[in-house]
Amino acid sequence: MPKFLKVILIALWLGVWCMGAQGARESRTIRVAMTPAFLHDQHALLAEWRDYLKFRLNRPVEFVQRDRYRDTMDLLQQQKVEFAWICDYPYVALKKDIRLLAVALNEGKPTYRSYLIVPTRDTSTRSIDDLKGSVFAYADPYSNTGYLSPRFEIKRSGADPATFFKRTFFTWSHRKAIDAVAAGLAQGASIDSFVWDALNKVRPDITAKTRIAWKSEEYGFPPLVAQSHVPDADFLLMQNVLLNMKNDEHGRLLLARLNLTGFIAGSPKLYDSVADMMRLFGER
Amino acid sequence: MRLFDLSLRFKLPLWGGGLILATALAVSTSFVVQAWDNLNHDLLQNAQDIGRTMAPSLFPAILHDNVWGAFEIVSMPFSANPETALYESLIVIDNDKKVYVSSRPQEHPVLSELARLGPEYQRLSEDLPLRPDAGIFTVSVPGAQRIFVAVPIANDGVRLGTLIVSYNKSLLWQRFQIVLVRSIWITLLALAVLLPITAYWGRRMMLPMRLVTERISRIGSGDLEALNPALYPYRDEVGQLFLAYETVLSKLREKAEFEKEMLKSERMAAVGRLTAGIAHEINNPLGGMLNAISTLKRHGDPDPVTQKTVSLLERGLSQIRETVAALLVEAKVKSRPLGAADLEDVRVLVTPAANKQGTRLSWVGALPNALPLPSTLVRQVLINLLLNAIAAAGQGGQVAVRVLASEARFVLVVENTGQPLLPEQLTRLFEPFTSFSEHGNGLGLWICYQIVTQLGGTISAESNDPLTRFTVILPLDPLHAANATPNLPD
Numbered sequence: 001m002p003k004f005l006k007v008i009l010i011a012l013w014l015g016v017w018c019m020g021a022q023g024a025r026e027s028r029t030i031r032v033a034m035t036p037a038f039l040h041d042q043h044a045l046l047a048e049w050r051d052y053l054k055f056r057l058n059r060p061v062e063f064v065q066r067d068r069y070r071d072t073m074d075l076l077q078q079q080k081v082e083f084a085w086i087c088d089y090p091y092v093a094l095k096k097d098i099r100l101l102a103v104a105l106n107e108g109k110p111t112y113r114s115y116l117i118v119p120t121r122d123t124s125t126r127s128i129d130d131l132k133g134s135v136f137a138y139a140d141p142y143s144n145t146g147y148l149s150p151r152f153e154i155k156r157s158g159a160d161p162a163t164f165f166k167r168t169f170f171t172w173s174h175r176k177a178i179d180a181v182a183a184g185l186a187q188g189a190s191i192d193s194f195v196w197d198a199l200n201k202v203r204p205d206i207t208a209k210t211r212i213a214w215k216s217e218e219y220g221f222p223p224l225v226a227q228s229h230v231p232d233a234d235f236l237l238m239q240n241v242l243l244n245m246k247n248d249e250h251g252r253l254l255l256a257r258l259n260l261t262g263f264i265a266g267s268p269k270l271y272d273s274v275a276d277m278m279r280l281f282g283e284r
Numbered sequence: 285m286r287l288f289d290l291s292l293r294f295k296l297p298l299w300g301g302g303l304i305l306a307t308a309l310a311v312s313t314s315f316v317v318q319a320w321d322n323l324n325h326d327l328l329q330n331a332q333d334i335g336r337t338m339a340p341s342l343f344p345a346i347l348h349d350n351v352w353g354a355f356e357i358v359s360m361p362f363s364a365n366p367e368t369a370l371y372e373s374l375i376v377i378d379n380d381k382k383v384y385v386s387s388r389p390q391e392h393p394v395l396s397e398l399a400r401l402g403p404e405y406q407r408l409s410e411d412l413p414l415r416p417d418a419g420i421f422t423v424s425v426p427g428a429q430r431i432f433v434a435v436p437i438a439n440d441g442v443r444l445g446t447l448i449v450s451y452n453k454s455l456l457w458q459r460f461q462i463v464l465v466r467s468i469w470i471t472l473l474a475l476a477v478l479l480p481i482t483a484y485w486g487r488r489m490m491l492p493m494r495l496v497t498e499r500i501s502r503i504g505s506g507d508l509e510a511l512n513p514a515l516y517p518y519r520d521e522v523g524q525l526f527l528a529y530e531t532v533l534s535k536l537r538e539k540a541e542f543e544k545e546m547l548k549s550e551r552m553a554a555v556g557r558l559t560a561g562i563a564h565e566i567n568n569p570l571g572g573m574l575n576a577i578s579t580l581k582r583h584g585d586p587d588p589v590t591q592k593t594v595s596l597l598e599r600g601l602s603q604i605r606e607t608v609a610a611l612l613v614e615a616k617v618k619s620r621p622l623g624a625a626d627l628e629d630v631r632v633l634v635t636p637a638a639n640k641q642g643t644r645l646s647w648v649g650a651l652p653n654a655l656p657l658p659s660t661l662v663r664q665v666l667i668n669l670l671l672n673a674i675a676a677a678g679q680g681g682q683v684a685v686r687v688l689a690s691e692a693r694f695v696l697v698v699e700n701t702g703q704p705l706l707p708e709q710l711t712r713l714f715e716p717f718t719s720f721s722e723h724g725n726g727l728g729l730w731i732c733y734q735i736v737t738q739l740g741g742t743i744s745a746e747s748n749d750p751l752t753r754f755t756v757i758l759p760l761d762p763l764h765a766a767n768a769t770p771n772l773p774d
Contacts, residue, residue: 119390135394137352167395169351176352184390185355 029060030234033072033084035222036140036173036195042202042257049254056241067172069142082230083238087222088274089144095268098225101235102242103266106194106221106259110266113193114145114216117181125188125213128153136165137177137186144274146174149216150190152277175199182209194221198259220270224263239265292493296486297479304478308471319463323456328433331371331449332420334361335435339447342376342437346384346444351394354385358447362387372430372452376437378445381409398448408432408448416443429453492516496529508533508540548711555715556734563608570608574601610727611716613734619658622694624651626659627666627687634670643677649687655694657758661735662696668728669698669754676702676752689760696756705747713745732756 032053034046046063054061064081066072069090075081077097084098091098103110118125125131128150139146151161169186171177174195180186193215200207224242226235245251246262255262290298338357345354358374373391376384377398386392392401399409408423412434421434431451437444492515499509510533516526577598580586586594631647638645666685673683677700688695705713712718714733717726736743741758 167351169349171352180352180355183355183359185351185385185394 027060029062030057030083030238031062031064031081033064033066033075033081033086035065035069035072035084035086036067036175045254045257049258052245052250052254053241056244057237069140073142076225076227079227079229081227082234083224083226085222085224087140087143087145088220088271089148089278090142091223091225092271092274092278093142094225097228099228099230099235100266100268101224101226101239102263103221103223103270104258104263105261106197108261109218110221110264110270111218112145112221113218114149115191115193115196115212116150116188116214116216117178117191117196117210118188118213119181119184120209120211122187122211122213127214128188128190129157129159130213131188132159132164133166134187135167135169135185137180137189138168138170139174139177139189139191140170140172143174143192144219144277145192145216146177146190148274148277148281149219152280153216155280178206178210182206188213192222194259201259217273219273220266223266223271291490293486293490296489297483300482300486301475301479304475304482305471308474312467312471316464316467319467320460323460323463327431327451327456328422331422331431331433331451332435334371334374334449335420335433335447338374339435339437340439342447343439343444346376346378346437351385355387355389358385358387371449372455373450375448375450376445377448379414379443381412381414384445404428404430404432408434412446414443414446416441418443489522492522492526496525499529499533503532503536508536552714552733552737559611559716563611566604566608567612570601570605574598574605577601607727610731613731613738619660621654622651622657622659622662623654626663627651630663630666630670631685633667634674637671638674638683641674642679643674644680644682645674646682646684647687648685649689651687651689655689655760657694657739657760661739662694662758665732665735665756666696666698668732669696669756672728673698673700673702673752673754676700678702692760694758694760696758697753699751699753701750702752704749704752705745710745710747714743 030053032050046065050061050063064075066075069087072081072084072086073090073094076084076086076094083101086094091100106112116125116128116131118131136150138150141147154161154164171180171189174192177186177189177191178196178199181189196207196210196212226238242263243265245255288295341357342354344350345357354376358376361371361374373386373388375386375392375398378384381398383392383394383396383398383401385394397409398412399406404425407425407428411421411423413421416436416438418436420436423432423434429452431453433449433451435447435449437447492511495511495515499507499511502509511526511529513526513530516523577594580594581591581598627650631645635645670683670685674681677683682699682701684697684699686695686697686699688697714729716730718729733743736756736758739758741756743754743756745752745754747753
């Protein structure tokens, strides 16, 4: 009988080990990097969204917040996060390391623009050319609307973006770029239209101090991306949850508060125009 | 009217108010001066604190050319609570004295020259030392609008710029005004509370004094009105004033009473002297006339008509003599001492008169032993008083006699229930020929008065519904009786 007992013991041990492994995989935390591509300082809303995702995914979810796109890009490249909501420019820059997970719908369309904003008392500025020699606020060197797009416009008009302004500085967030213009620190800033529109709803007193002097063409909306090593199951699960947010009441409520209409799977083609601009600066 | 002639009722609150105001002003002024000093001191201290805490965090921001980061640092104190921030602005300048960033970017644009921001800034720009090891530099020109405290942004001997903490004196003044207004309100509040209390206190102090003053000024006109002691029940000076007034008043009353008595007895004495003088003057010729008539009747032989006339004259003159004799009361008659039997005799004598008109006579008290008083005179006084009382009591009335003898005095009280005497009757009661009834010659009480006075005693009458009372008090001291000045001359 001892041999039979041994077999049973081994089988029991294997069973316990398998169950443990199964349990470990189920409880693995999903880490999502959040960036200033949207109003990422609405902490209560983010916490609620995280709880929603946790419930839908049936997995622990952790939001990792970084102000600089570069930091988020590093997190993705170092596989410290599974998913990230980044700007379209980093997406194009990191294309080989990441997969497009979903694109948010801004007023029904997966697009947004770059707004050139100036203080309200400046009533004459109509385009970025009028701001030559001024103090200008950029959002982030890896922001499309907050850096790439205005520099592209300057370059397209034949000027040198490096010397066009008297002084430039980064605020590391669209929201803070709006603050800089509202306070009068900068005479102009180029920012994410979605951030401005969302802020206009929650803090109209701040946006009232700024004026939109110029709007760019439409670009693909900042995408949610997955790190390329994320298992297909996790990728599909996450994508499914995001795309179905608009189908349940809590999800709709969250979308409304995020000032979004929903998520779609999206297509990399959306970001071709960004790639074109990057090419002009010799980055691709 | 001069200010100092005002009633104390107003003067006390005015003085009190003045003192309170002066105190409050003194306290407030010292408080306000202290507050101004503190504010100034706080300001510089605050500037240095701000500089010391902010400069180190500004160093890396400038080092990394993080304009936005520097802006967030310098605007932080204003975003927390803009009202209470003492300073007007925080300006970071670089080593070329150009604005790197300011908490008021619209007024101090990025890269503008410090000297171009205004005359005061220009002066600061000229004076500002830029050595890396320079300490905190303060510019506070008396006439200037702003105070500047410049703190170097330096690390390890490398200076990247300067943090200028700028204060607007008007802001300081605004802040100071809050303190000022508050202290004014406190002063007003103190006055509002204390003035009514002083006014009430003044009134309370003055009311009794005013009452006393009014009463005293009326004393001259003979108005002796008492004060209610409940008006001021305390034992302080005002209370003592009340007591003193009461004492004065009672003394004055006594004096007035005494004067009245004096006047009365003087009048009685004058009447007595006059009566006695006239009686003597009449008595002398009267004696002669009566002698003449007696001689005529004994030795003459008058006819019947003359005899009749002489008899008529004799009766008339006898009546005059009796009347005059009655007026000349002679107390120095030798008589036996008064005994219980004398009183009993009087009672027996008057009882028929009382019975005759149905007056009830009650008699209380008796003499245990004989008293050293002339019995004849006492009997006469008692009979006179009793007959008067019985007459006054009338039908169905009551007359009570009370006799009381102590070691020193003999007291006789006769009461009746008759018609009370009028006040004017009371004042003239003991004068001769003052009759209040149709009977009698009006000499009964006069005789009583004369006898009692000559015996050194007193007789008094009081009358109020339902009793009229005569009280006779006679001293039993024989010496006293002997020394008593007789009212009547011999």
